[in-house]
Amino acid sequence: MEMTEMDKTSQSSRASTVKQRSSAWKRLRKRMSRKGVVEVDIDHHRYQMLECIRKGIRDTLLEHSDLGPKEDLKEEDYRHIVAQKITTEDGKEFMFESYASSVFAAVRQAINLSEENYLNSVAPPMLPYLEFVSNSKSGQDFYLTNDMQYIFKTDKKYWIDYFISILGDYLNHFLTYPHSLIVKFLGLYSINLPGNQKKYFLVMQSIFYPSHRIEDRFDIKGCLAGRYQKPRPPGSTIVTVYKDQNFVDESLNLGTQGEWFIEQLKADTLFMKELGVQDYSLLVGRQIRHVDEQKETLSNLISRMQKSNIISQSPTHNTSQSSEDKPDDDTDGPEQPNKTPTEENKSQRVITFPKSLVDKVYLDQIEMSNRRLLPNCKNGLHIIDGPDHRYFLGIIDFFTLYEYRQKCGRIMKSIKFGCRDHSTVPPDVYADRFLKFITERVK
Structure with missing residues (x-):
């Protein structure tokens, strides 16, 4: 029996549907x-x-x-x-x-x-x-x-x-x-x-770049309730990011850079507290340092010193956008949450930003603030070399304000976990706990 045009169209439609379902299944299976x-x-x-x-x-x-x-x-x-x-x-x-x-x-x-x-x-x-x-x-x-x-x-x-x-x-x-x-x-x-x-x-x-040798990854918030990640099976190549409960018995053996790390973490955490945010994390990556990587040559030391001439500028030399300087709701740009414009908004505020963070002309004019000797590698701002391990460290996810939704979430999580050691707490509590949890594990 000869196939009609309608039959051909119907068959083509069914084939197309099967192909779409197959593609969708492949994507789902891959995920x-x-x-x-x-x-x-x-x-x-x-x-x-x-x-x-x-x-x-x-x-x-x-x-x-x-x-x-x-x-x-x-x-x-x-x-x-x-x-x-x-x-x-x-x-x-x-x-x-x-x-x-x-x-x-x-x-x-x-x-x-x-x-x-x-x-x-x-x-x-x-x-x-x-x-x-x-x-x-x-x-x-x-x-x-x-x-x-x-x-x-x-x-x-x-x-x-x-x-x-x-x-x-x-x-x-x-x-x-x-x-x-x-x-x-x-x-x-x-x-x-x-x-x-x-x-x-x-x-x-x-933060985790270059990642090809990183063995362990952690996302640390400084609380334990609901903060556990099931370990990957032995030999698995799946990328797994562990959490606070997995990190309880771990440590950051940063050697001589431990004191610098604690001071910088204090400064960054204070900044988060002043912003009134919570729910941020410290990402931690860890890989073993090879024996040859633990040796310091003169040329490498000189290169590190040049690379570490990073500038800073104190607030007295810089004026950032203050809370009164942000765009109001009449601008074409993104709206600003919970901000009321004032007459002071109309004054021009300027940040003088350097062309390079290693600009020596600029460096000679200002005082440094908690600098360290950066490693001679890519992504040096987020890498610290300890005696035996290289650590990848960075603070992420600092956009969460402590508002109505978070306050309700605090009550719900307290009921769910039967404790207050969860992530949804006021910014000052979050900051102090975050800092304490991490610094207690620095060697």
Whole structure:
């Protein structure tokens, strides 16, 4: 019997449906089969979004050279948004926005990351992105650049608005404590695909870079309730991030750098307390140092000393955006949570940011603040070499204000766990407990 056109169409439709289901199942099976790093290939459900992000970043950096780093960052630089409609090669249109472009370009320049290297790493023409499938319950998505140096982290608009509101304070802390353990954010963007909700994402350094030899990873909040991660089976290659209960009997053997670490952790924790945030973490990575890595040569020591001439600038020389300086709700930029504008907003506040954190001319003019001798390696700001281990250390996730939702969560968690040793507590309690838990384990 000859097949009719209707039959052919029906068969084709069924085949297409089966193919879609098969692709969906493959994606699900890939995601369920392991927790770790997964290549974002053409079958991945976020492939189109990441390709549009790649296109948006490339177009913004290549077509807007005027938005490069500035030495004097003014109030309008924090408010500035580049919004453009971009068309992909297959004719699809989407909206892409870049926030405070010159501010983040200044941070990139200050850590000696050129715009060319940033572009080639964050938005290379062809190399695929990687998805980090974590055991985090935050609901955020994490994607890695192909070289695994930088992370794309999605976040909700409310917390992005909050970060914009404290961006000046964040920058000033970085200047005051150039070796701060707080993660460095290098870009802030949003993408709006047709039929989808606008999605915001930050580009940040990966604390765990280079990661190929890291043996253990921990996410430490300083509390024990609900903070346990089942260990991976022996011989497993799955990337597992352990938590506080797993870390109770561990230690940070930092040797001569232990005192520096404690002082810097105190300064960074005080900054978090002053911001009124909680739920942040100290990421800890650990790998064994080889015997040859424990030897210090003269040339290596000289290189480390040159690399460690990082500048700082005290608040008396710098004025960050204060709580009265943030954008009000009438601006086109992200809204700022719980801020009321005053007449003082109209005055111009400026942060004089250096072209490089190793600028000797600038270094000679200011006093250093809790500096250390950085290791001669990539990602040196987040690496400390102890006698036997190399540690990767950085503070992340500091956007959570202690507001109504957190106060309700505190009650619910206290009932659930039958104690108060959980993550949802007031900022001062969180900071003191966080600091105590970690410093008690420093050798």
